Amino acid sequence: MTVQHLNPTSLAAPVRNLYSQVAVAAPGSRLVAIAGQVAVDARGTLVGAGDLHAQAEQAFRNLRLALEAAGGGPRDLVKYTIHVVDSSPVHVEPVFEAARAAFDGELPLVPSTWLGVAALGLPEWLIEVDGLAAVPGEGNRA
Secondary structure, three states: OOEEEEOOOOOOOOHHHOOOOEEEEOOOOEEEEEEEEOOEOOOOOEOOOOOHHHHHHHHHHHHHHHHHHOOOOHHHEEEEEEEEEOOOHHHHHHHHHHHHHHOOOOOOOOOEEEEEEOOOOOOOOOEEEEEEEEEOOOOOOO
16 A cells, blocks of 8 residues: 555544545655646536536546556555635535546545635636555656
């Protein structure tokens, strides 16, 4: 395993058990930075216009595809950040439900940050997810 996830007793338990407090990359792993992923498919077509849940699933699916292109998998994630337009607490569960679906039901419980934002790069984008991973080995599969 390239990443060890910790929840030290000196910190509060993760809210709703949706993440871990700390991630430690194993020696010799490669750091992979994944650009903000939005709800566009491989052809550049928007998925889920006006639908945060559908856009969240596509954005997380794209995060997963980028991770796989670098030779990694869900267990290699170190951290991700979720940027949500007009964020509200009612969006938390639908977004994490979509994230679980994008990762075949196994949401990686890694350190994460949720940010409410006024807007993203294009007005039709409702969510963007970027990430960091520690991937074993050398080279890439892109």
